[in-house]
Amino acid sequence: MFNEKMYALGSKRSIIREIFEYCKTRGAQIGSDKVFDFSIGNPSVEPPKEIEETICDLLKNESPVLLHGYTSAQGDFGTREAIANDINARFGTSLTPNSIYMTCGAAASLTISLRALLNSGEECIVFAPFFTEYRVFIENAGGKVVVSKPQEKTFQIDTADFESKISESTKAVIMNSPNNPSGVVYSEETISAVCEILKRKEKEYGHPIYLIADEPYRELVFDETPVPYLMNYYDDTIVCYSYSKALSLPGERIGYIAVSPKMEDSVNVYLAVCGAGRSLGYVCAPSLFQQVIKKCVGAKVDVNVYKENRDILYGALTEYGYECVHPDGAFYLFVKALEDDAYKFFERAKEKEILVVPCDDFGVSGYVRIAYCVDKKRIVNALPAFKALAEEYKK
Amino acid sequence: MFNEKMYALGSKRSIIREIFEYCKTRGAQIGSDKVFDFSIGNPSVEPPKEIEETICDLLKNESPVLLHGYTSAQGDFGTREAIANDINARFGTSLTPNSIYMTCGAAASLTISLRALLNSGEECIVFAPFFTEYRVFIENAGGKVVVSKPQEKTFQIDTADFESKISESTKAVIMNSPNNPSGVVYSEETISAVCEILKRKEKEYGHPIYLIADEPYRELVFDETPVPYLMNYYDDTIVCYSYSKALSLPGERIGYIAVSPKMEDSVNVYLAVCGAGRSLGYVCAPSLFQQVIKKCVGAKVDVNVYKENRDILYGALTEYGYECVHPDGAFYLFVKALEDDAYKFFERAKEKEILVVPCDDFGVSGYVRIAYCVDKKRIVNALPAFKALAEEYKK
Numbered sequence: 001m002f003n004e005k006m007y008a009l010g011s012k013r014s015i016i017r018e019i020f021e022y023c024k025t026r027g028a029q030i031g032s033d034k035v036f037d038f039s040i041g042n043p044s045v046e047p048p049k050e051i052e053e054t055i056c057d058l059l060k061n062e063s064p065v066l067l068h069g070y071t072s073a074q075g076d077f078g079t080r081e082a083i084a085n086d087i088n089a090r091f092g093t094s095l096t097p098n099s100i101y102m103t104c105g106a107a108a109s110l111t112i113s114l115r116a117l118l119n120s121g122e123e124c125i126v127f128a129p130f131f132t133e134y135r136v137f138i139e140n141a142g143g144k145v146v147v148s149k150p151q152e153k154t155f156q157i158d159t160a161d162f163e164s165k166i167s168e169s170t171k172a173v174i175m176n177s178p179n180n181p182s183g184v185v186y187s188e189e190t191i192s193a194v195c196e197i198l199k200r201k202e203k204e205y206g207h208p209i210y211l212i213a214d215e216p217y218r219e220l221v222f223d224e225t226p227v228p229y230l231m232n233y234y235d236d237t238i239v240c241y242s243y244s245k246a247l248s249l250p251g252e253r254i255g256y257i258a259v260s261p262k263m264e265d266s267v268n269v270y271l272a273v274c275g276a277g278r279s280l281g282y283v284c285a286p287s288l289f290q291q292v293i294k295k296c297v298g299a300k301v302d303v304n305v306y307k308e309n310r311d312i313l314y315g316a317l318t319e320y321g322y323e324c325v326h327p328d329g330a331f332y333l334f335v336k337a338l339e340d341d342a343y344k345f346f347e348r349a350k351e352k353e354i355l356v357v358p359c360d361d362f363g364v365s366g367y368v369r370i371a372y373c374v375d376k377k378r379i380v381n382a383l384p385a386f387k388a389l390a391e392e393y394k395k
Numbered sequence: 396m397f398n399e400k401m402y403a404l405g406s407k408r409s410i411i412r413e414i415f416e417y418c419k420t421r422g423a424q425i426g427s428d429k430v431f432d433f434s435i436g437n438p439s440v441e442p443p444k445e446i447e448e449t450i451c452d453l454l455k456n457e458s459p460v461l462l463h464g465y466t467s468a469q470g471d472f473g474t475r476e477a478i479a480n481d482i483n484a485r486f487g488t489s490l491t492p493n494s495i496y497m498t499c500g501a502a503a504s505l506t507i508s509l510r511a512l513l514n515s516g517e518e519c520i521v522f523a524p525f526f527t528e529y530r531v532f533i534e535n536a537g538g539k540v541v542v543s544k545p546q547e548k549t550f551q552i553d554t555a556d557f558e559s560k561i562s563e564s565t566k567a568v569i570m571n572s573p574n575n576p577s578g579v580v581y582s583e584e585t586i587s588a589v590c591e592i593l594k595r596k597e598k599e600y601g602h603p604i605y606l607i608a609d610e611p612y613r614e615l616v617f618d619e620t621p622v623p624y625l626m627n628y629y630d631d632t633i634v635c636y637s638y639s640k641a642l643s644l645p646g647e648r649i650g651y652i653a654v655s656p657k658m659e660d661s662v663n664v665y666l667a668v669c670g671a672g673r674s675l676g677y678v679c680a681p682s683l684f685q686q687v688i689k690k691c692v693g694a695k696v697d698v699n700v701y702k703e704n705r706d707i708l709y710g711a712l713t714e715y716g717y718e719c720v721h722p723d724g725a726f727y728l729f730v731k732a733l734e735d736d737a738y739k740f741f742e743r744a745k746e747k748e749i750l751v752v753p754c755d756d757f758g759v760s761g762y763v764r765i766a767y768c769v770d771k772k773r774i775v776n777a778l779p780a781f782k783a784l785a786e787e788y789k790k
Contacts, residue, residue: 001660002512002601002667010511010670011663046459059450068644104499104648111676116405117397140674207396249463251682253648255498265396268406272397275405278528278536282499282505286681287646326549340456345594 009136019355026353037355037374041180041331043248045306045371048299052249054292060392067291071284074274075102075256079294083256086297091229101273102285104253106216106242107133108277113238113257114141114172114278115268117210122171127157128363129334131180131214143171147363153326154180155334159193166201173198177227177335178217181369182334183310183327183363184185185221188228194198195234202236208264213239216255219246219282219300221329222307235262238269243293245330248301254289306331308381309372316383320390331373334359337366338393348392352385404531410741414750421748431777432750432769436575436726438643439768442700443694446642449687461688466679470497470651474689478651481692484683488623494656497680498666499635499648501611502528503672507681508537508633508652509567510671511664512605514520517566523758524729526609538566542758550577550720550729554588566783567605568593572622573612576757576764578705578722580616585621590629597631603659606635611650614641614695616724617702622732629687630657633664638688640725649684680780701726704767704774711778715785728769731752732761733788743787747780 027035058067080097087095103109110133117325118124120142125133127148140146148162175194177186195211202209213230218241221227240320242255259270284290313333317324323336335356337345341360342365349356349368356368363381372379414434422430450731453462470473475492482490498504506592513519515537521529522543533540543557570589572581590606597604608625613636616622626632637650654665679685708728712719730751732740736759737753744751744763751763767774 002605002664003510003514003671006511006670007663007667008670008675009673010666010668011671042460042464044460047463051463052454052459055454056451059447064447065437065643066438067443068446068646070645074404104681107676107678111674115398116401119398135675137676140676182445210397249461250465251463251679251685253678253681268402269397271405272402273405275401275403275407276398278404279401279506279531281502281532283648284500284646286499286648286684288683289681336729372463 016357019357023355029284030353033381035353036378036385038370038372039355039357041371041373043160043245043250043301044375045248045301047248047272048296048301050296050299051249051292054295058291062291071102071287071290073277073284075100075285076287076290076294079290082294082297087258091232093231094231095258096261097111098270099259099266101259101270101277102290103255103257103277104282104285105244106240107137107216108253108282109240109242109255109257110212110214110275111137111140111280112273112282113240114138114143115211115280116272117172119171119342121169123167123169125162125165125170125173126363127162127175129155129179129181129359129367130174130363131176132361134174139206146170146220150247152362153325155179155184156186156190157194159190159197162194163197166197166209168205170201170209172212174212174233175230176214178221178329180217180330181332181357181359183332184325184328185225185227185328188226191228191230191233191259198234200343208236212235213237215239216242216245217330220306220331221261221305222274222303223328227329231260231262235260235264237263246301247296248272249289249298252289254285254293261316306373309374309376312376313370313372313379317386320387321394322386322390331371333370333372335370337368338390340366342366342368349389352389354382354385354389404710411752418750428660428776430750431780432774433765433767434750434752436766436768438640438645438696439552439770440643440696442643443691443696445691445694446644446687447454449690450683453686455578457686463781464683466497466682466685468672468679470494470495470680471682471685471689474685477689481515482653486627488626489625489656491656493665495663496652496654496665496672497685498648498650498652498672499677499680500534500639501609501635502532503648503677504637504650504652505529505607505609506532506535506675507668507671507677508607509533509538510636510675511667512567513538514566516564518562518564519569519579520557520560520565521568521758522557522571524550524574524576524762525569525758526571527756529541529569530777541565548720549583550574550579551585552589554585554592557589560590561604563600565596565604567607569607569609571609572624573616573724573753575612575725576727576752577720578725578727579720580620580622580723583621586623586625586628588670595627603631606632608632610634611637611640615698615701615726617698619703619724620723622724626655626657630659632658641696642691642694644684647681647684649680649688660727701768704769704771707771708765708767708774712781715782716789717781717785726766728765728767730763730765731764733785735761737761737763744784747782747784749777749780
């Protein structure tokens with residue numbers, strides 16, 4: 001009687017939620033330090049000190065009526081200006097405050113962008129492995145999901161497969177680098193190739209194909225791996241950003257959409273973004289954190305903590321015989337299950353108190369995601385269990 | 396090429412936005428204290444002192460990783476528990492934490508509820524005058540807006556008209572009391588009559604008709620006017636609440652949905668709400684303010700400031716000959732324009748530097764809304780201009 005699709009979405013078995021509940025129960029039985037939970041992508045590094053200091057300063061010095069008041073729907077002008085200037089300084093772009101629309105985080109950035117761009121029945125291409133919620137967001141916008149397969153082992157984009165998936169109905173493409181769940185950063189070579197194909201296809205079909213850059217992990221890269229800024233490669237680009245991972249503020253729901261000013265119809269696409277935000281009920285992004293971002297636009301979390309975790313875990317797992325792409329960013333390892341069925345592997349890991357996420361819903365079967373945004377101690381303590389698990393499979 | 400509907404929504408002329416821009420320009424010309432802006436419903440009373448104290452305490456005493464981390468999608472359990480207990484204590488209901496779903500404010504509460512309840516083409520009845528965005532939210536959910544006319548002068552619901560508007564396709568009804576833009580609080584008599592009709596029609600059509608109580612102004616009432624709690628009159632009720640006005644935190648985007656546990660299909664409707672929130676990109680409500688609400692669930696702004704403003708303005712305007720329903724809540728006066736065309740009246744008021752909102756888009760023509768959530772000085776200073784305007788029309 002109510003909306004069945006929404007009911008299905010709300011009641012669907014979620015493996016991550018199940019693991020979460022299991023952890024609580026199991027932790028109570030054997031002690032939470034004995035359960036090695038690697039299932040959740042919740043930042044483990046503290047937000048930069050400036051964040052707390054800035055909140056306290058704002059509370060002390062600003063009028064509370066203004067500080068907690070509505071901003072304009074697209075966001076505080078000064079905040080948008082600070083962000084545009086920061087992006088321009090880092091990537092040589094020419095954004096203005098009117099290229100930026102403040103959002104309640106990455107999911108909002110994506111749902112708003114997709115709603116602004118897609119018409120009913122149009123297609124949106126995603127690159128496997130991909131964040132599972134893309135499917136939900138694209139379908140909410142009335143669109144159809146088209147999955148492009150990755151290259152084996154490297155998990156870079158397979159450009160030939162990508163080209164074959166583009167059709168007259170393709171309206172948008174979502175690219176997520178550094179990637180959840182693989183940790184892979186797409187190379188400049190990959191990106192150039194993708195953008196060349198897109199330009200050619202735009203000409204062939206005579207309409208824009210928008211490239212949505214989903215970049216919550218942009219700042220989480222190691223060993224100075226470059227993360228090319230997509231607007232510099234392709235004019236019809238919209239960047240969906242979030243401070244959830246960059247500043248360890250995932251619960252505060254603060255991010256933005258940046259519409260490339262080089263897009264032919266940039267002003268009108270921005271207006272469609274405003275309309276989509278309005279129709280989805282996003283009145284404005286949280287006001288206190290808009291002010292925080294204005295003052296902390298250059299702040300950074302300590303990425304070395306994640307890098308150290310990655311090095312320990314990647315080093316040990318590959319030594320034990322696990323097969324795994326070397327991740328240059330984000331905080332995930334994408335590990336080949338030791339049997340074909342990732343769910344069966346998940347169950348056997350669970351017997352060793354290791355909790356990882358089977359990745360079939362991410363568009364690649366036979367793999368699990370290990371989120372290493374956890375205390376180093378948990379990783380070190382889990383290594384013998386990972387080793388024992390690998391040895392069991394060798395028997 | 397992109398979504399034309401979203402573009403139309405984003406680029407549509409908005410009278411309130413235009414007034415906002417005009418104010419800035421005009422204020423620069425003649426001094427902002429000479430422009431009497433009554434167009435915006437932005438609380439003018441400071442948040443209760445506990446809010447700032449609680450934020451500072453939380454920053455000092457909680458782990459920042461937890462404080463700013465994701466909560467579950469439906470919200471922090473303790474926050475939901477505090478809210479359920481507070482509602483139960485005030486209204487004798489039997490809500491549990493699992494009746495409450497935390498949201499990013501009233502607009503999110505409404506878009507999520509409508510998406511959860513409506514199927515494509517189903518109807519949602521709104522009572523004129525109504526908040527203009529209802530139309531946007533209902534249409535985004537695929538629904539059709541059906542407007543029920545008010546009683547003349549009192550602006551209570553015309554129950555005969557309401558009954559005539561219900562059809563087999565009616566899935567939901569939105570009731571907003573205290574009302575934006577009229578300031579009217581629906582009487583218990585009105586509510587009982589509406590609920591009796593709904594019960595009868597549910598039986599007649601053999602399916603639920605959901606009553607959505609949009610209550611951001613619940614706490615802003617004067618002279619102890621009772622605001623009946625709709626769940627106590629009708630089982631198929633969903634309350635959409637926001638702390639924007641109650642605690643003067645409109646920019647922070649924090650509110651909730653409460654699904655009546657007496658609803659026959661309560662658990663499943665709650666799951667549909669969860670699914671709708673997910674599909675619209677609402678990952679969780681802002682985490683810091685969820686904690687603030689948990690600790691400040693009984694806090695209140697000083698409503699007497701609004702009451703004093705109302706008394707001054709209502710007293711003076713009716714003395715000058717304006718016709719206006721006596722508002723018992725919210726912070727709006729709903730004033731009959733002194734000519735048939737509210738836009739023409741708006742223009743003549745503007746010549747006297749008075750800025751009010753013509754209400755045609757609120758479903759009642761020939762009226763303007765005066766938001767008195769402003770500094771008392773602005774009201775006092777504007778009175779001679781209101782008087783002169785009325786006298787001009789008498790000539």
